[in-house]
Amino acid sequence: MEMPTPNPRILALKSRLVQRLREVLPHDAVIDDEMQTRVYECDALTAYKCPPLCAVLPSSTEEVSAVLKICHQEGVPVVPRGSGTSLAGGALPTADSVILGVARLNDVIETDYDNRFIKVQTGRTNLSVTGAVESDGFFYAPDPSSQLACAIAGNIAMNSGGAHCLKYGVTTNNLLGVTMVTMDGTVIEIGGAHMDSAGYDWLGLICGSEGQLGVVTEATLRILPKPEGARPVLIGYKSAEIAGACVSDIIKAGVLPVAIEYMDRKVIEVVESYAKAGYPDCEALLIVEVEGSPAEIDEQLGLIKQIAAKHDPVELREAKDAEEAGRIWLGRKSAFGAMGQINDYMCLDGTIPVSSLPYVLRRIGELSEEFGLEVGNVFHAGDGNMHPLILFDANKPGDLETSEEMGAEILKLCVEVGGCLTGEHGVGIEKRDLMNVQFAPGDLEIQMRVKDVFDPAWLLNPAKVFPLESSASRRMQADAAA
Amino acid sequence: MIEPTTEQEIAQAVRDAAGPLSIRGGGTRGMAPASGEVFSLARVSGISLYEPGALTIVAGAGTPMSEIDAALQSEGQMLPFEPMDHRVLLGTSGEPTIGGVVGANVSGPRRLRAGGCRDSLIGVRFVDGRGEVLKNGGRVMKNVTGYDLVKLMSGSYGTLGVLSEVSFKLLPKPDATGVLTLTGLPLADGIAAMSAALGSPYEVTGAAMTPAKGDAESIVRLRLEGFESSVSYRGEQLKKTLAQFGTADFALGGEDDWRAVRDVEAFASKTCVWRLAIKASDVPAMLEDGIWPKFPCDALLDWGGGLVWIGCDDAELGKIAQDPVAAGALLHTHLQDHMKTIGGHATLLKAPDALKVRVPVFQPEAAPLAALANGLRTQFDPRGILNPGVMG
Ligand SMILES: Cc1cc2nc3c(=O)[nH]c(=O)nc-3n(C[C@H](O)[C@H](O)[C@H](O)COP(=O)(O)OP(=O)(O)OC[C@H]3O[C@@H](n4cnc5c(N)ncnc54)[C@H](O)[C@@H]3O)c2cc1C
Numbered sequence: 104m105e106m107p108t109p110n111p112r113i114l115a116l117k118s119r120l121v122q123r124l125r126e127v128l129p130h131d132a133v134i135d136d137e138m139q140t141r142v143y144e145c146d147a148l149t150a151y152k153c154p155p156l157c158a159v160l161p162s163s164t165e166e167v168s169a170v171l172k173i174c175h176q177e178g179v180p181v182v183p184r185g186s187g188t189s190l191a192g193g194a195l196p197t198a199d200s201v202i203l204g205v206a207r208l209n210d211v212i213e214t215d216y217d218n219r220f221i222k223v224q225t226g227r228t229n230l231s232v233t234g235a236v237e238s239d240g241f242f243y244a245p246d247p248s249s250q251l252a253c254a255i256a257g258n259i260a261m262n263s264g265g266a267h268c269l270k271y272g273v274t275t276n277n278l279l280g281v282t283m284v285t286m287d288g289t290v291i292e293i294g295g296a297h298m299d300s301a302g303y304d305w306l307g308l309i310c311g312s313e314g315q316l317g318v319v320t321e322a323t324l325r326i327l328p329k330p331e332g333a334r335p336v337l338i339g340y341k342s343a344e345i346a347g348a349c350v351s352d353i354i355k356a357g358v359l360p361v362a363i364e365y366m367d368r369k370v371i372e373v374v375e376s377y378a379k380a381g382y383p384d385c386e387a388l389l390i391v392e393v394e395g396s397p398a399e400i401d402e403q404l405g406l407i408k409q410i411a412a413k414h415d416p417v418e419l420r421e422a423k424d425a426e427e428a429g430r431i432w433l434g435r436k437s438a439f440g441a442m443g444q445i446n447d448y449m450c451l452d453g454t455i456p457v458s459s460l461p462y463v464l465r466r467i468g469e470l471s472e473e474f475g476l477e478v479g480n481v482f483h484a485g486d487g488n489m490h491p492l493i494l495f496d497a498n499k500p501g502d503l504e505t506s507e508e509m510g511a512e513i514l515k516l517c518v519e520v521g522g523c524l525t526g527e528h529g530v531g532i533e534k535r536d537l538m539n540v541q542f543a544p545g546d547l548e549i550q551m552r553v554k555d556v557f558d559p560a561w562l563l564n565p566a567k568v569f570p571l572e573s574s575a576s577r578r579m580q581a582d583a584a585a
Numbered sequence: 586m587i588e589p590t591t592e593q594e595i596a597q598a599v600r601d602a603a604g605p606l607s608i609r610g611g612g613t614r615g616m617a618p619a620s621g622e623v624f625s626l627a628r629v630s631g632i633s634l635y636e637p638g639a640l641t642i643v644a645g646a647g648t649p650m651s652e653i654d655a656a657l658q659s660e661g662q663m664l665p666f667e668p669m670d671h672r673v674l675l676g677t678s679g680e681p682t683i684g685g686v687v688g689a690n691v692s693g694p695r696r697l698r699a700g701g702c703r704d705s706l707i708g709v710r711f712v713d714g715r716g717e718v719l720k721n722g723g724r725v726m727k728n729v730t731g732y733d734l735v736k737l738m739s740g741s742y743g744t745l746g747v748l749s750e751v752s753f754k755l756l757p758k759p760d761a762t763g764v765l766t767l768t769g770l771p772l773a774d775g776i777a778a779m780s781a782a783l784g785s786p787y788e789v790t791g792a793a794m795t796p797a798k799g800d801a802e803s804i805v806r807l808r809l810e811g812f813e814s815s816v817s818y819r820g821e822q823l824k825k826t827l828a829q830f831g832t833a834d835f836a837l838g839g840e841d842d843w844r845a846v847r848d849v850e851a852f853a854s855k856t857c858v859w860r861l862a863i864k865a866s867d868v869p870a871m872l873e874d875g876i877w878p879k880f881p882c883d884a885l886l887d888w889g890g891g892l893v894w895i896g897c898d899d900a901e902l903g904k905i906a907q908d909p910v911a912a913g914a915l916l917h918t919h920l921q922d923h924m925k926t927i928g929g930h931a932t933l934l935k936a937p938d939a940l941k942v943r944v945p946v947f948q949p950e951a952a953p954l955a956a957l958a959n960g961l962r963t964q965f966d967p968r969g970i971l972n973p974g975v976m977g
Contacts, residue, residue, distance in 0.1 A: 301930035307736020351638035357757035556960035
């Protein structure tokens with residue numbers, strides 16, 4: 104993955120910049136030592152690394168604003184960072200950029216159960232948002248698998264989803280307001296405790312903008328009362344086609360599960376040897392979870408089991424108690440970790456129309472043969488958000504490149520059947536150069552025009568999202584002006 | 586009137602336009618009197634894709650809502666956000682279109698659980714002010730590829746582009762509906778009861794209140810939806826949860842009542858109607874301390890109090906000031922000023938044209954946002970020909 108050549112003007116600026124930043128931040132909040140800046144050299148897309156010029160860790164919106172003003176004046180690119188769990192290289196620095204980490208912004212500002220929201224600083228981790236309201240019977244719905252580590256800041260920037268988004272939606276559907284600082288240091292308040300905006304849907308635009316429009320420092324999030332209970336059922340099938348047909352029938356039948364998760368044989372086998380969840384020996388496995396009171400769960404699961412049975416399952420297992428439910432989820436929850444134990448992998452997240460599942464899975468199998476790399480499939484089947492894991496060996500020369508080529512083919516396939524490149528991980532650098540597959544030049548141009556409005560100098564996370572050659576003139580023109 | 590039939594014709598017509606265009610779907614919302622040549626989307630119509638198994642539908646912007654509803658009905662599905670039909674409230678005729686619903690981000694009572702129009706909208710095709718055909722989003726339920734211009738288009742009232750096609754995710758229509766009612770509660774208690782219900786695990790999908798007026802007692806309605814047995818079960822549980830607010834009645838059915846709530850039918854006879862988005866717990870002070878002592882008017886609450894409709898008829902306006910337009914302007918200013926202090930927004934939805942041109946129909950935004958809004962308009966519509974003035 105190519106990154107722009109670092110700008111010598113900016114590299115030469117380092118000591119003055121650090122000095123200016125120290126004037127507005129406590130000493131330990133500016134990190135310029137080369138050993139320490141390395142902490143920020145990559146996110147969870149670890150194949151790409153580059154230490155930044157320096158990193159700053161502001162503790163308030165005012166400090167964020169002060170930092171941005173300085174970087175704006177000096178014409179220095181800024182890469183916002185939450186917890187660095189992006190799988191798309193969204194938080195990858197360039198050598199001539201300042202990492203602006205929000206990790207120290209982690210307070211709960213307000214909880215309001217009557218109006219069902221929580222206001223937090225965005226460095227707070229996803230799970231600890233739920234942690235703050237859980238004892239009172241509430242939760243924050245979007246639950247990425249990385250929720251222990253990832254920050255609300257990154258969730259907003261990537262519009263992250265989770266296993267339960269079939270019912271509760273993704274980040275953008277649960278975001279009520281933000282405090283955001285634009286590149287010139289202006290602090291903007293958007294939304295709040297009320298729903299919908301008066302003018303344009305700023306929240307909708309900012310959510311998923313990958314840190315390119317502003318730095319989000321505070322967020323008002325919708326919280327929901329916990330359901331009475333939840334229970335999963337596990338269904339094994341002889342083929343992906345049959346599993347796909349079952350998913351479609353469940354959806355058509357009018358039950359709305361909170362989650363429909365899918366795993367293929369490769370993943371089942373790895374997970375079995377690793378977590379011993381007791382999964383059946385089959386080609387395709389579904390975990391379907393529903394919520395409600397015990398009787399409501401019985402009724403919904405009854406219907407789901409009826410539908411599942413029509414498709415002649417290899418195994419149909421309903422959790423009888425919490426322990427069994429835990430075991431059913433255990434394998435799914437440890438799938439990424441387990442795959443990581445046996446191999447390096449590249450995790451894609453193209454989304455496709457649910458009706459194309461069988462075709463796309465078959466084609467992925469064929470591509471796997473063609474490229475000579477194994478693939479495991481584990482994903483959110485209810486909404487068509489695939490997660491093919493391409494297994495490769497990072498120590499084997501050429502393997503990473505082959506896996507990237509194969510990944511590109513899979514994503515093109517997703518677009519071809521009417522889907523998209525990324526359902527929840529974001530574009531970052533990883534899918535940046537594939538954007539032309541999904542978008543016509545005009546479609547990308549209008550998005551870049553939006554960035555022009557918020558960040559005319561193209562200093563915020565500039566080398567992401569758009570193909571480098573599409574954004575080149577803007578990035579260079581901005582530098583010429585600085 | 587310009588009446589294109591295809592996306593390409595829309596693009597051509599926009600490119601050819603010499604002056605402002607007044608973009609129209611079904612024309613049922615009685616927008617502010619926009620200057621410019623009427624540009625009707627009525628003939629860019631038809632469902633191009635409906636996949637019940639994938640819960641998705643794609644349709645031309647001019648497709649009548651009745652056509653969409655009929656198609657979804659036949660598969661037992663629905664648009665989750667329950668868009669209101671403005672015809673009763675505004676006394677307009679014509680056929681509401683799906684593009685108009687998107688342009689105005691129209692969302693009904695179920696918004697508080699299932700999200701608004703912007704949350705169900707998953708793809709748009711549109712023509713910008715240069716006459717270029719553009720797309721964003723698509724037909725899949727999860728999509729974070731590039732910026733989310735889908736949400737930006739929803740509620741942009743045609744000022745950023747002319748919609749040609751829209752895609753939605755759908756929900757199965759609930760098997761059964763049930764309503765729990767509580768009568769005679771003071772305003773603050775009614776809101777507290779709705780909050781308690783919405784904070785319970787029983788998945789309330791509608792929470793509306795009509796405050797007391799004269800001899801008529803207040804009434805709080807809470808809606809439950811799902812399989813019949815589950816609706817009944819939750820109705821009984823909710824009764825217990827709300828015991829401190831008095832004895833609630835529970836009955837299956839009541840769909841018509843929710844249509845009336847959705848369409849604000851009770852305000853059909855009002856001359857001026859405002860729509861307020863607000864934090865529910867701020868409502869009692871706003872109405873009882875701020876508005877009612879000074880301005881005779883009625884209020885209806887939806888979204889558990891998060892949505893407030895304020896309505897004035899001629900008699901009420903007459904008590905505020907002699908000239909009804911001046912009276913409306915006074916109340917309007919009061920509402921928008923108040924929203925500015927407490928957070929939220931007030932929009933003038935129904936009024937004589939003379940009032941609509943006199944006041945900012947939409948809540949004015951803070952300076953930095955207003956500047957960004959202008960910036961966006963300049964980028965999307967450099968000639969300023971798309972519905973100029975409609976959003977201020
Ligand atoms: C094991 C694993 C499992 C995962 N599972 C899921 C999953 O189930 N669903 C899912 O959606 N994702 C998942 N992810 C991806 C990742 O966790 C999410 O994208 C997450 O939201 C990133 O959050 P972060 O705080 O780590 O952000 P970072 O990685 O630090 O940054 C992500 C992006 O946000 C921008 N950003 C950060 N802070 C700000 C700010 N304050 N203002 C503006 N922009 C900012 C960055 O510039 C970058 O572009 C997973 C990742 C891992 C490693």
